[in-house]
Amino acid sequence: xxxxxxxxxxxxLGEQAYKTLRESIITLQFEPxxxxxxxxxxxxxxxxxxxxxxxxxxxxxxxxxxxxxxRTKKIAYISEAKVKESGFIRLSLESxxxxxxxxxxDDTEKYMIAEKEIKRILxxxxxxxxxxxxxxxxxxxxxxxRSILQLTGNETLLGVVYHMRGYLNRFxxxxxxxxxxxxxxxxxxxxxxxxxKRQDEKEVIQLLEHHLCKFESEIPRLRKxxxxxxTE
Numbered sequence: 621x622x623x624x625x626x627x628x629x630x631x632x633l634g635e636q637a638y639k640t641l642r643e644s645i646i647t648l649q650f651e652p653x654x655x656x657x658x659x660x661x662x663x664x665x666x667x668x669x670x671x672x673x674x675x676x677x678x679x680x681x682x683x684x685x686x687x688x689x690x691r692t693k694k695i696a697y698i699s700e701a702k703v704k705e706s707g708f709i710r711l712s713l714e715s716x717x718x719x720x721x722x723x724x725x726d727d728t729e730k731y732m733i734a735e736k737e738i739k740r741i742l743x744x745x746x747x748x749x750x751x752x753x754x755x756x757x758x759x760x761x762x763x764x765x766r767s768i769l770q771l772t773g774n775e776t777l778l779g780v781v782y783h784m785r786g787y788l789n790r791f792x793x794x795x796x797x798x799x800x801x802x803x804x805x806x807x808x809x810x811x812x813x814x815x816x817k818r819q820d821e822k823e824v825i826q827l828l829e830h831h832l833c834k835f836e837s838e839i840p841r842l843r844k845x846x847x848x849x850x851t852e
Contacts, residue, residue, distance in 0.1 A: 634674035652697045697851035706788035722821045754796035817840040
């Protein structure tokens, strides 16, 4: 049975296949170094190879699939250098966005709606931490940051961040599996949220830098534990 709705166009099927495969790579259902075949994926999804080929091209562009000689395709290994580069870009982009949101935060309807949604996300994330549900926790982490980036009204920024973070999120998912999630992780989001509402740009940036830069300290331990997943 097909994973996708009947009547979908080839373009829609390609987009759905891309999102499904991307999520499977980020959550390590497809492991780094694993060979992946368009024909097998098309058969599993019960669709033609054309949308799968389109999805593969997008994933290759994101650095999540590598093309080897004889056009063999493998799930890309996790590059420590690329993880650090992606983290740097993420911090640079989000710092500018968070600063702008802090500067403009007020009591208009736009921000009140955002405040209600952010509070919902924080509560759900607290519940996920309590249950040690690292998949749900990471999804809510994405939702928290995206809800703030959306307040900039910059669709180009949202698109760039989405595609750039795919590579980084695979490492973050691996880290989440190994961490014992505590309320401290949620507290950092809460403090960021409070800083935004106070329009304290300096504090927000300091908090964001602390929040986003901790991942580098986890690299040596994860490389040792999952040595078959990493490359230089």
